[in-house]
Each structure stands twice: as structure tokens, then as C-alpha cells.
Amino acid sequence: MADTAKTLPTDASVADFLAALEPARRRDEAQAIDALLQHVSGCPPVLWGSNIIGHGQYDYTYASGRTGTWPRLGFSPRKAQHVVYLMDGFDGQADLLARLGKATTGVSCLYVKKLADIDMDVLAEMARRSWAIMAARYPM
Template identity: 80%
Template sequence: MAENKTQPTTQDVAAFLAALEPAQRRADAHAICTLLAEISGTAPVLWGSIIGFGRYDYTYASGRSGTAPRLGFAPRKAQHVIYLMDGFDGHADLLARLGKATTGVSCLYVKKLADIDVAVLTEMARQSWAMMAARYPA
């Protein structure tokens, strides 16, 4: 079975963040990184271009297994992608209060932090972290 492409690295997260352009994207990425580190109580680790917090092991019904970050984000060129592993089912109230963002299955897409309510993002990230801790105890 093929190995997952996204693996933890020993690359320096601070250097990765410092290299982001433009300045607003870099500032937003620093703020998201600080927020997720506070929620998780873990240091950030680069998983390719994803900044991950914590980790968990999973196995799908198909037998495919791997390790992934419990919480994370990727400062992409067009927008920040915040990975909330519990997804968005049952979070309509939070999404309605969040502000200008779009979603995928477990991805929250934010162009800039000024477009959203960071307190709502904080609650969403806390709920995702708690769900992952319950589902995949350390």
C-alpha cells in the first residue's frame, strides 16, 4: 500500500512562516499558528506545507492506515485552509456567525482573518480538538 504523501518533517515552522508573502498573509498565518498552538497545547510541526498540531493514527475500513495532525492549517497563496477534523455537520450556528469563509468536508477556507470572527474560529477549533481527543485518545 502506498505511503501517505503528507508526513511530519523537521523543517523550521518559524522560518516557513517568515517566508510567507505578502505581509498580511504572514501576519494572519502567525496568528492562526498561535491560536491553534494554544488550543492544542502542542508545538507546531510542518507536514509538507501543512502546519499541524498533535497527531493521531487512523485505519479506514479499506485497511489503509496512517498518521495525520489532529488540527492544522495551510497558508495557501489564495487563502488559509484550516483543517477542522470534525467537519461542519451540526455547526450551522457557528458557521452563520463566523463571517466570510467557505467550507469543504473538513476544510475551512479563509482569505484573511479580518473577514471572520476569530472568537468563533476559536470555538470551532476547540470543538474539533476535543472531538479528536475523544475519538483518538493519546
């Protein structure tokens, strides 16, 4: 079964996308998250769909046979909160979550209302762990 994902990498400028974000705090925070993920991944940012910024990518295959490609690390600077995508999820990250600060989680999503509420060094460590786990699961 082929990739039927609606969110795919684009050629759009990440810098232009980030520069257009309003208000200024949201723009500055998104640029900080992007810089952190670039540092951790060593990969340039790519705009996926209209609002997800991904770093690196991996190919997956579900048991159903469906395949796809998705960023190894990513984030989306939404109006209400930033969503950081740590694709391995949060198993084994309880120690870091306890130190991170004010944030909530989904399966592989970390929701942060403002960066002042979290410890960026802890976020960087979470991203490093996620990157390493994804690299082991899905070698480049």
C-alpha cells in the same frame, strides 16, 4: 496496509516557514492562526510536507485497512486563501459557521481569504470543538 501518505511530518522549522511567507499580510495572518491553534491544542506546530502546519496528531485506520497519521488540527497558508483543517468536519457546527463570517467549507477544510473577514473568537471555538471531538474519537 501501511501508511502511504505523501504528506508526513518534517523536522523543518515552522517559524522559518512562516517568516518566509509573502506578502506581509499573509505572513501575519498565518502567524495568528498558528498562535490560535497552539493555544487551543497545547501542542507545538509541526510542518507536514511542504506547507501544512499541524498541531497534535492522530492515527487512523480505514475500513480498507489503510492506516495513516494526520494532524488533529492544522492549516495551510496558501496564496489565495488560508485553509484551516478541522478534521471532524462541520456537523454540529452550524451555529458557529453562521457567526464566523466570510468563509467557505469543504469536508474538513475551512477556506478563509483574509482574517479580517472572520471572527477569530468563533474560529477558536470551532477549533476547540474539533479538538475535543477528535480526542474522543482517537484518544492520545
